[in-house]
Amino acid sequence: MERGKLFLFSRFFVRLYIGRWTADAAPPAEPAVYVCSHSNLLGPLATLCWLPVPARPWTFHMFLDRENCRTQYRDYTFSKRFGMPRPLAAAAAWGASGYVSALMRSMGAIPVHRGTARIGTTFKESVAALQAGDSILIFPDVDYTDGSEGIGEIYDGFLLLERFWRKASARPLRFVPLRLDADARRIVEGAAVSFDRTAPWKSEMVRVREALRREINGQTA
Numbered sequence: 001m002e003r004g005k006l007f008l009f010s011r012f013f014v015r016l017y018i019g020r021w022t023a024d025a026a027p028p029a030e031p032a033v034y035v036c037s038h039s040n041l042l043g044p045l046a047t048l049c050w051l052p053v054p055a056r057p058w059t060f061h062m063f064l065d066r067e068n069c070r071t072q073y074r075d076y077t078f079s080k081r082f083g084m085p086r087p088l089a090a091a092a093a094w095g096a097s098g099y100v101s102a103l104m105r106s107m108g109a110i111p112v113h114r115g116t117a118r119i120g121t122t123f124k125e126s127v128a129a130l131q132a133g134d135s136i137l138i139f140p141d142v143d144y145t146d147g148s149e150g151i152g153e154i155y156d157g158f159l160l161l162e163r164f165w166r167k168a169s170a171r172p173l174r175f176v177p178l179r180l181d182a183d184a185r186r187i188v189e190g191a192a193v194s195f196d197r198t199a200p201w202k203s204e205m206v207r208v209r210e211a212l213r214r215e216i217n218g219q220t221a
Contacts, residue, residue: 001054001134004106014049021050025189031130034137035212036178037151038144055137061111064104070097123164149180150217156209162195177215190215
């Protein structure tokens with residue numbers, strides 16, 4: 001996967017802003033799905049800047065389209081979340097949306113069509129990326145504004161990637177948890193988790209989800 005110039009240019013300045021992080025993560029023998037807490041943007045910034053494994057992030061689809069991105073920033077991010085007056089929020093959204101949507105494309109983001117009939121395209125594009133040798137990076141927090149290093153309630157729909165992957169490979173997909181240690185500025189890779197294809201799907205969904213949560217939160221079984 002080749003990242004675009006805009007991503008590389010932006011990464012240089014973000015690294016200056018967040019400082020150097022180390023990543024206890026080895027390049028995988030085969031493409032994997034990395035799972036990390038969002039931590040109110042700390043997770044994406046740290047991993048996209050310092051994870052030594054190039055990975056395509058799952059990103060809410062509206063951020064890849066300038067007009068949809070502008071609407072999201074104007075009607076929610078800048079106005080409701082940051083409390084800007086609507087005229088100021090509209091102006092800020094107009095400026096930010098062009099840059100952000102271009103940046104998402106430059107980093108190879110995969111659009112997530114959550115809650116729509118197009119969600120199937122997210123999984124199909126993800127499987128195609130894995131087949132091409134690219135890893136994937138997912139931040140499944142329900143409350144992505146939570147600034148803690150751990151992870152609380154998560155959307156577990158991303159685990160359906162295993163079902164799509166079964167059509168492409170005889171080997172189960174590897175889900176690799178990443179734990180953030182902000183004090184030490186470290187990204188710690190946990191034990192990878194895979195589905196047991198001989199076990200019932202529903203019980204495996206729970207087992208894999210909870211194993212990832214424990215690793216991300218630094219908890220023992």
